[in-house]
Amino acid sequence: MALSQGLGRPVRLTGREILESKGPSALKIRMRVETEGDRGDLPEQVCLKGVFDPELSTWLKSGAQQAEAFFYRDIASRLSVRVPRCFYAGYDGKTGAGHIIMEDLVPQGVTFLSAISPYSVEQMRGSLDQLARLHGGTWNADPAAQPWVRSKLAQFADGSIMPPEALGALMADGRAEGLPDRLRDGTAIFDALRALSDREADLPLGFIHGDCHAGNVFEGPEGIGLIDWQVLQRGHWSLDVAYHIAAALEIADRREHERDLLRHYCDRLAQHGGEPLDFEAAFAAYRAAFPYGLLLWGITRRVEPAIVHRFVQRLGTAAADHDSLGLLGV
DSSP states (O other): EOTTTTTOOOOEEEEEEEEEEOOOOSSSEEEEEEEOOOOOOOOEEEEEEEOOOGGGGHHHTHHHHHHHHHHHIIGGGGGGOOOOEEEEEOOTTTTTTTTEEEEOOOGGEEEETTTTTTOOOOHHHHHHHHHHHHHTTTTTTTTTSSTTTTOOOOHHHHHHSHHHHHHHHIIIIIIITOOOGGGGGGGHHHHHHHHHHGGGGGGGOOOOOSOOOGGEEEEEETTTEOOOOOOOEEEEHHHHHHHHHHHHSSSSHHHHHHHHHHHHHHHHHHHHHHOOOHHHHHHHHHTTTTHHHHHHSEEEEEEHHHHHHHHHHHHHHHHHTTTTHHHHOO
């Protein structure tokens, strides 16, 4: 096997030792690699990411791996967002499979966070800065330049991924216990997504991460970074910011600090290329955006139930606190 993309010249691999393999859907395989001749700046340890489970073929056809592979291939190096360095990113248009070989961050002393990792307000300031770099660096980006970066709201809202009654059944399995009835109603949640999709026509759009919970964050000596770009899409910054603040922070911390954190985000966005935002208008957009993350975790089935329940509770409580459905006319 030869690696060339991202290295500047071909490097032939002659052997490998698997160090760790993690799922549950896209596999991340950490390995130590041997090469033939001069390996240049290819590190001793790399991480291969891909989907190899035949049962996930339908998921592949959604374009998830295309988004991540093309992000590393075409976009990551142009932005100041902290991400793993990529040495190869390939995509098979027939199967929808993508394969990415990137640096292994573990030897660098990086910690990969999770839904159950404590997440401080100071860490949140760091990750909001990373989101501001993504949003500001792609502010009002020309849709024709990367046509594969598309809005996903209309697709999520049309019921093709799951009918409203099925979402309602999942919300009744305990994950939404204690939330208001309206936030456990599959039809109401899909109606909210349609309203979020409709509002995009009047808002500035850029590239958003799309799935920025704490499990897609790492922290190292240089600070916070972001991983897992499979839900990359064209959208409004408020979807990322509302989802991230509500999902990562404890409910009490979110309630106490969200306005200050949003002010911090707005300041960083302006510094990283985005338009200066009116705070009250930004806060209104933020308040309306929580149903996006609630839908993502409402439909989730392949993740440990304790994680699903935590995210649904946090996102649903934020939506209730801010009357997101009312703001969206649902």
